[in-house]
Amino acid sequence: MAGGLAPAYAQRGAELSLSGGAVLSRAALTRYNLPDNFRTVAGFNTGAALRLTLPVRPWLGLGFEQRITGLAQQFTYRSGNSRRGAGIGSQTLYQYGVRAVLYDVWLPGPRWALDVALTGSYALPLYGSYQYTGLLWHTAADTRPTPTHPLIAVTEAQRGGTPMAGLEALLRYELSPRQTLLLTATYQRGLRQFSEVRSTQADFLDDTGTVQQGSFVASTRGSYATVQLGYGLCLGRSEDQPNLPTRRNPTPRYSHDASETDPAQPDPSE
Numbered sequence: 001m002a003g004g005l006a007p008a009y010a011q012r013g014a015e016l017s018l019s020g021g022a023v024l025s026r027a028a029l030t031r032y033n034l035p036d037n038f039r040t041v042a043g044f045n046t047g048a049a050l051r052l053t054l055p056v057r058p059w060l061g062l063g064f065e066q067r068i069t070g071l072a073q074q075f076t077y078r079s080g081n082s083r084r085g086a087g088i089g090s091q092t093l094y095q096y097g098v099r100a101v102l103y104d105v106w107l108p109g110p111r112w113a114l115d116v117a118l119t120g121s122y123a124l125p126l127y128g129s130y131q132y133t134g135l136l137w138h139t140a141a142d143t144r145p146t147p148t149h150p151l152i153a154v155t156e157a158q159r160g161g162t163p164m165a166g167l168e169a170l171l172r173y174e175l176s177p178r179q180t181l182l183l184t185a186t187y188q189r190g191l192r193q194f195s196e197v198r199s200t201q202a203d204f205l206d207d208t209g210t211v212q213q214g215s216f217v218a219s220t221r222g223s224y225a226t227v228q229l230g231y232g233l234c235l236g237r238s239e240d241q242p243n244l245p246t247r248r249n250p251t252p253r254y255s256h257d258a259s260e261t262d263p264a265q266p267d268p269s270e
Contacts, residue, residue, distance in 0.1 A: 012055040012103070019184055020048040021228030022242070025220075027073040027088045033214035034202060035269040037079055038150075043072025044169035047226050049098065049184075054236075059105045060102050065119060067095040069188075069226070071270020075197060075218045077137070077204075089158055089195025090125030091219045095188070097121020097164070119166035123222050125194065131142055131154040133200075133216060137200040143212060145203045153201035162222055172232070182230035191219025 026042035047070055053063030070092055078086040099119045106114035137150040145151045166188040173181045196219040206212050 012050065012061070014054045015061075015180075015234050015236075016234050017051045017053075017180075017182055017227035017232035018048070019182055019230025020046065021184075021226055023047040023071070023224050023226045025068055025071045025073055025222075025224035027075070027218050027220040029075070030217045031214065032216065033212065034161065034216055035205070035206075037204075038075070038077055038202075038214075038216060040073065040075055041076060044069030045072040045091070046048060047224075049186075049228065049230075053099065053101055053102070060179070061103060062103040062211075063099050063101065064131045064133075065095070065097055065099050065121065067093075067097075067121070069093045069095065069224060070224065071220070071224060073220050074248065077150055077152075079148045084149075086136050086197075088197050088218050089156075089222075090127050092126035093123045093165060093222050094126070095121040095123045098169075101170075101177075106166040109162045111171045113174075115170040117166075117168040117170065119164075119188070121164045121166070121188075123159055123188075123194075124243045125163040125222075127158070129160050129267070130156075130158050145205050147205050150204040152199060152200060152203075154199050156195070156197045157246075159192075162192040162194040164172050164188050164190055164222065178234040180232040180234075182228075182232055184228045184230060185226075186228070187223075187225045193219050193221050195222075197219050207219050 023045045024042055027040045029040040031038060047068060049065060049067045051063060051065045053061040068096045072091070073088045074085040075088055076083060097120050099117050101117045103115055105116050106115050108114070133155045134153070136154055138149060138151055142151060166186060168184055168186040171183040173246050175181060196217065198217050199215045202214045202216060204212055
């Protein structure tokens with residue numbers, strides 16, 4: 001019976017879920033007098049999330065979450081078949097936060113349900129705060145750029161962390177009253193820039209072989225999108241707990257005074 005009905009609040013309990021999957025991220029880039037050869041590229045990495053959610057209303061759950069996310073954010077220079085790259089900021093974020101879940105926004109099938117969650121967290125980069133000044137892709141002995149080898153010097157600064165706001169869709173498939181499979185799609189946006197790479201030298205050769213100078217600023221808020229597969233375990237109800245019948249109001253037939261005689265039954269005194 002439960003398998004053919006929409007998920008009910010009486011069947012909800014505290015749920016612990018774990019998921020992991022692919023992460024897509026890209027840093028922002030502002031160029032000054034630089035060609036398209038200089039760019040930031042979107043890249044894939046991996047991430048995982050641990051969630052604990054407790055129902056507080058028939059349609060609402062509140063909980064906590066922890067995430068570890070790999071970022072693949074790079075500044076690159078491409079010329080012909082040659083490509084050079086350098087990472088921007090910490091490549092790993094740790095997030096700790098809270099979540100509010102709207103249950104059963106869409107019910108596509110008997111055992112399927114779509115939940116939507118709003119999240120707020122604080123993200124800490126793996127290496128904390130640091131500052132670096134140095135050269136990219138060349139040494140101090142290099143005095144002139146080549147077609148595949150620009151002369152780039154940068155200053156990189158990373159702050160401690162950033163607040164994050166997120167939106168998550170969770171497609172659930174009920175394996176049993178206590179176990180579910182999850183497919184999640186999540187977007188997390190950093191609310192503050194936490195890492196920046198600013199050039200102090202950017203010399204390159206143009207198409208005529210003339211040395212040109214420019215500059216750039218590459219920055220990241222730690223924003224990313226991720227799709228993950230997961231498993232959920234309900235902690236708040238027994239797997240063999242029966243469904244309780246709906247309580248009904250008594251019908252007029254059985255709501256009269258007990259001293260009255262049912263006309264459908266014979267009188268014992270007769």
